[in-house]
Amino acid sequence: MIISCENVTKTVKGEPILKDFSWQVESPGIYAVLGPNGAGKTTMMQILAGLTLVDSGTVNVHGESPIENEQVLSNICFIQESDNFKPTLTVGEVVKIVQPFYPNWKQDLIEALLERFQLPKKRKLNQLSKGMASALNMSIGIASRAPLTIFDEPYIGMDAGARKQIYQVLLEDYMEHPRTILFSTHFIDETENLFESVCMLKSGRKVFEEKISSLHERVKRVRGEEQAVRAYAKLGQLLHISDFFEETTAIVMFSEGETPTPSPELQEEPVSLQDFYIHFTDSLKEEVQ
Numbered sequence: 001m002i003i004s005c006e007n008v009t010k011t012v013k014g015e016p017i018l019k020d021f022s023w024q025v026e027s028p029g030i031y032a033v034l035g036p037n038g039a040g041k042t043t044m045m046q047i048l049a050g051l052t053l054v055d056s057g058t059v060n061v062h063g064e065s066p067i068e069n070e071q072v073l074s075n076i077c078f079i080q081e082s083d084n085f086k087p088t089l090t091v092g093e094v095v096k097i098v099q100p101f102y103p104n105w106k107q108d109l110i111e112a113l114l115e116r117f118q119l120p121k122k123r124k125l126n127q128l129s130k131g132m133a134s135a136l137n138m139s140i141g142i143a144s145r146a147p148l149t150i151f152d153e154p155y156i157g158m159d160a161g162a163r164k165q166i167y168q169v170l171l172e173d174y175m176e177h178p179r180t181i182l183f184s185t186h187f188i189d190e191t192e193n194l195f196e197s198v199c200m201l202k203s204g205r206k207v208f209e210e211k212i213s214s215l216h217e218r219v220k221r222v223r224g225e226e227q228a229v230r231a232y233a234k235l236g237q238l239l240h241i242s243d244f245f246e247e248t249t250a251i252v253m254f255s256e257g258e259t260p261t262p263s264p265e266l267q268e269e270p271v272s273l274q275d276f277y278i279h280f281t282d283s284l285k286e287e288v289q
């Protein structure tokens, strides 16, 4: 088991941050960690990286607790947007400092990424733009080739072109060297193609987890005449319905293996992860407190 969280609770200053959170990751893959602001994503990933303790429940990474466990921690790379190093260090110095921590570190790759993202080794961190600092952090995360790599919204300040490039590099490197990557993001649309699975949190609870392929099988968007759309929606869980002139569109979720084929008068359209995320979390508004 790569990650095993069982009934984890975490309270900070009297506020419950994680509530009975359980999540098992058995196989390598790129996992989206999604949830509204304050859902507990960062806290959960910090716990996995051994940076913070839980109040109750168990957390194992590669079979052991990550807390003060050098063996486990050498297999984890945690990349956050925050400033991790003294601002007067140079890019080259930072690279030298981090590399001994990661047994699978790939020096050729970091050299190529520094060049690709125009990060001169002699440049000090306090002379990098926000986007350049993020590109450096992400490059370190990719070059670490850590068996568990965690990216917590790592692209702050990167422009759309640079983000696209870094996603591409991440995916290419992952395809050649599969490992477990957790990627927390609010840019769901542009990252959807990276993900094999998704874990969603809301108000400190895990509210959904699924492989993307099976999500596409059991969540359908149909468009057509209102009665036909509503009849189809009755067969599953209606996540969203809207009218536009004479047409009605609905997003409906079915149980695994029970997705009915829409009748011929209905048009079926793909549902993006972002659309699903928005309407699913919305549908939980009253349920999850």
Ligand SMILES: Nc1ncnc2c1ncn2[C@@H]1O[C@H](COP(=O)(O)OP(=O)(O)OP(=O)(O)O)[C@@H](O)[C@H]1O
Pocket (backbone or CB within 6 Å): 012, 013, 015, 017, 035, 036, 037, 038, 039, 040, 041, 042, 043, 044
């Ligand atoms: N050190 C702290 N002191 C007090 N409250 C905290 C602390 N760290 C986190 N929290 C609270 O815990 C909750 C979860 O925060 P967390 O950063 O884990 O959420 P998140 O899902 O990563 O959010 P975002 O998408 O905005 O980054 C929030 O309500 C936050 O205010």
